[in-house]
Amino acid sequence: MAQPPVALTKSAYAYEELRRRILTGEIGHGSVLSQGQLAHEIGVSTTPLREALRRLAAEGLVQLESHRDARVASLTADEARDLYVLRENLDPLAAGLAAESRTPADIEDIQAALKQLTPLHDAADLDAMTAHREFHRAVYRASHNPLLIGILEGLWDKADRYRQIGLQSQKDSEKDRKRVREEHIAIADAVVAGDAVRAREIMQRHVVGSLGRRAIAVLTEG
Structure with a gap:
């Protein structure tokens, strides 16, 4: 015990x-x-x-x-799709607002979270999953929109489980991990630079290639 x-x-x-x-x-x-x-x-x-x-x-x-x-709680293809649709729209919105509203303290938090990121190798790597979430949290908190921040907090609580499904079905290749790393750096750079358009574009691309989207296919086939 x-x-x-x-x-x-x-x-x-x-x-x-x-x-x-x-x-x-x-x-x-x-x-x-x-x-x-x-x-x-x-x-x-x-x-x-x-x-x-x-x-x-x-x-x-x-x-x-x-x-x-x-x-x-059960995991379903329908909920995975709903989460993906919301994230595809709300994460880029938050990134764009963060680029417009970030403070020096926000920039420091984003850069610190970026340094803590490590590749997600398997579904049991909860530390890497937590670091990934903390980076995105630092970005969306920089939006300074309390309603949006609250919504995204709730979405990520659910989405973490679907990321695990995505990883369990297929481990990321070295190419995938390199892409994700480059996207995280580009998101941080765009927010820090105050480039809202680029921050939204890169974040949307990041969500499209996410583990959550992979989970939809897994659960649909299952």
């Missing part, structure tokens, strides 16, 4: 551990979650576990079916 790190509350630890298991596919989509068993495995009581499940439910990762039952 695991024990939560001292720095985290039991609820926060349960949330982080469950989220990791869901995002890496250790707990498959659609799986029924036994609260008693999970609490024992993670090393917490059922009260902090339920708090963690409510937080995950708010992010769309878990469905709470009753007081006792919980299930990992």
Whole structure:
């Protein structure tokens, strides 16, 4: 039985551990979650576990079916398409607004996040996935549009799972990883330079080649 790190509350630890298991596919989509068993495995009581499940439910990762039952939210081709359509439109919008509204602090955050990026080699590489998200978060937060930022935060909570499906189906080639790296650099450069048109164009191209789009095909075929 695991024990939560001292720095985290039991609820926060349960949330982080469950989220990791869901995002890496250790707990498959659609799986029924036994609260008693999970609490024992993670090393917490059922009260902090339920708090963690409510937080995950708010992010769309878990469905709470009753007081006792919980299930990992299923992944569907329809939801993958819906997420892709939204991201294809909203991510470029945010990048363009970021180029127009970025502050010196935003520029520093974007450049720092860019330096932390590493290639996504497989679906279990959650650190690389998190760094990828932090880069995009730094960009869309620079838009200084609270409504748009909130929408994108929610979309990325869901989209991370579809990226995992994309990676599980087919690992990126060296050419793919080089392209993604170049796109990230170009997005950062355009935002820092204040070039809204270029920032939107590169971000849209980036979304078109994303793992989320690959997941649509995988789930459709499945």
